[in-house]
Amino acid sequence: xxxxxxxxxxxxxxxxxxxxxxxxxxxxxxxxxxxxxxxxxxxxxxxxxxxxxxxxxxxxxxxxxxxxxxxxxxxxxxxxxxxxxxxxxxxxxxxxxxxxxxxxxxxxxxxxxxxxxxxxxxxxxxxxxxxxxxxxxxxxxxxxxxxxxxxxxxxxxxxxxxxxxxxx
Numbered sequence: 001x002x003x004x005x006x007x008x009x010x011x012x013x014x015x016x017x018x019x020x021x022x023x024x025x026x027x028x029x030x031x032x033x034x035x036x037x038x039x040x041x042x043x044x045x046x047x048x049x050x051x052x053x054x055x056x057x058x059x060x061x062x063x064x065x066x067x068x069x070x071x072x073x074x075x076x077x078x079x080x081x082x083x084x085x086x087x088x089x090x091x092x093x094x095x096x097x098x099x100x101x102x103x104x105x106x107x108x109x110x111x112x113x114x115x116x117x118x119x120x121x122x123x124x125x126x127x128x129x130x131x132x133x134x135x136x137x138x139x140x141x142x143x144x145x146x147x148x149x150x151x152x153x154x155x156x157x158x159x160x161x162x163x164x165x166x167x168x
Contacts, residue, residue: 002048002113003028003085003101004055005076008062008069009117012076013167015109021076022106028078029055032087035099052077052116052155054099060150064130071127072118075155078111109160116155117166125149 005021005028015021031047039050052075059073085101118126129150135143158166 001030001080001082001085002051003030003078003080003103004052004116005078005103005107006055006058006062007074007076008059008066009072009074009167010066010069011062012074012115012163015076016163016167019110020106020108021078021112024103024105024107026103026107027058028085028101028103029058029099030085030087030101032099032101034087034097038095038098051099053151056116056151056155060126060129060147061133063126064133067130071123071130072120073116073122073126073150073155074118075116076109077113077116078107079113080107080111109163112160115158115160115163115166117158118153119156122150122153125153 005026007015029051031044031051035050035054036047039047041047055075056073059075063069063071063073080103085103087101088097129147132143132146136147
C-alpha cells in the first residue's frame with residue numbers, strides 16, 4: 001500500500017540520517033474508503049494525487065508549528081505492507097481526516113518510492129500560508145484564500161537518491 005508521509009525539510013534530513021521514517025506511530029495519508037467516497041473517482045492515479053494533496057496540507061500544518069523550518073512542504077511516498085496503515089474508524093466521516101492513516105512503527109527509507117517537495121519559487125506563498133493557517137482555521141476568509149494559495153503550487157517529484165541534493 002502506498003502512503004504519503006508529511007514532513008518538513010528538517011524532518012527529511014532526520015529520516016535520511018537515521019535511514020527510516022519514524023519512530024512510529026507515523027501519521028500519513030492514503031487512498032482510504034472515505035477518500036474514495038469523497039473524491040468520487042475510481043482512477044487510482046487521481047485518488048493517489050488526492051492523498052498526496054492531503055499530505056501536503058498536513059506538511060503545511062507542520063510548517064506552521066515549526067517557524068524555524070524551511071518554508072517548503074515535503075511529502076515522502078512510501079510503500080508499506082497491506083494492513084500496516086490503518087484509518088481511525090471513529091474519524092472516517094470527519095472531512096479533516098479524509099485519507100488519514102496511521103502506521104504503527106518506523107518505515108525504512110529504502111521503502112520510499114519518491115519525495116515530493118515545493119520548488120524554491122513557492123517559498124513566499126508557503127510562508128504566507130503557514131502564517132495564515134490559524135486565522136483560516138478560525139474562519140477568516142482572507143486567511144483561507146492565502147492558505148489555498150499554497151495549493152496553487154504542485155510539489156515536485158524527486159527520486160530517493162536525490163535526497164542529499166535536496167538537503168544540500
